[in-house]
Amino acid sequence: MKLKHGFILFGLAMLTLACATNPFTGKKTLAIVPNSQLFPTAFAQYGQFLNDNKVITGTKDAQMITRVGQRIAVAAERWLNANGNQGYLNDYKWEYNLVDDKTVNAWCMPGGKIVFYTGILPIANGETGVAAIMGHEVAHALANHGQQRMSAGYLQQGLAVAGNIAIKDEKSRNAFNQYYGVGSQVGVMLPFSRSHETEADRIGLYLMAVAGYNPDEASELWKRMKANSGGQAPPEMLSTHPSNDSRIANLAALAPKAKAEARKFGVTSFR
Secondary structure, X not given: OHHHHHHHHHHHHHHHHOEEEOOOOOOEEXXXXXXXXXXXXXXXXXXXXXXXXXXXXXXXXXXXXXXHHHHHHHHHHHHHHHOOOOOOOOOOOOEEEEEOOOOOOEEEEOOOEEXXXXXXXXXXXXXXXXXXXXXXXXXXXXXXXXXXXXXXXXXXXXXXXXXXXXXXXXXXXXXXXXXXXXXXXXXXXXXXXXXXXXXXXXXXXXXXXXXXXXXXXXXXXXXXXXXXXXXXXXXXXXXOOOOHHHHXXXXXXXXXXXXXHXXXXXXXXXX
C-alpha cells in the first residue's frame, strides 16, 4: 500500500505543478518543460538542422511551402483570437523550409519551425495536399504536443525511478521493470501519441478550411499515403499513429464540420 500511495502522490504532484491548457480543447495538458525553455532549444536545433541539410530556396515548390504555411498561420491566429486566446502566438516564430530529401515526411518543431521534405511533394499532389499536411504539422505545434510528449516521458521515467527506489527485493524489482516498461509504453505512451495524431488531424483540418483550402482533400491525401506505404504498417495498438484507414474515415467524417467552421470566418469557397 505504501508503494502504491507513493506512486499516486508522485504522479499527482507532477500533474499539479506542471499543467497547461490546450486552447483547442480547453483540457489541461502536461507541461513539465515550459515553452520558455522548450522554444529556444527547438529554435537552435532547427537552425542546426538547416545547416546540416540542403535547403531549397527560390523554386516554385519552396515558395508554395512558405505561402501555404503563412496562410495556415494566419488562419490559426484568426481562430485563436476569435476564441478568446489573443496573444497565444506571441512566442511562436514561424519558419517554413523545403529540404532536399527523398523521405516522405514533414514536421514542425515546438514554436513553429517547419520542414517539408521533397519526398512528400508527389504524394501531396499540389497545394491543397500541402495545406492538409501543413495544417496537421502546425496543429502539433499549436497544441504543444512536443511539450506534452516530453513531459510524459519525464513522468514515465520518474515513476520508473520511484519504483526502483521503493522496491527493495531484486526479483520484484526486475519484474516491475519488465512489466512497467512494456505496460507503460503500450498502455499509456503509444495511445497518448495516437491521441495527439488524431487531435492534430482534427485541428489541422479546421485550419486548412479557415485558410481557404478544401478539407475534403485531407482524406484523399491519406489514401495516397496508404497506397505509398504498400499497406506495410504495424498494428495500430503498437504504433505511434492511428492506422491509415482510421485516419481516412475520421478525416472524411470531419470535413463537413471543418467547412462549417470556416463559414464562421466568411470562407464559403475552397481551393
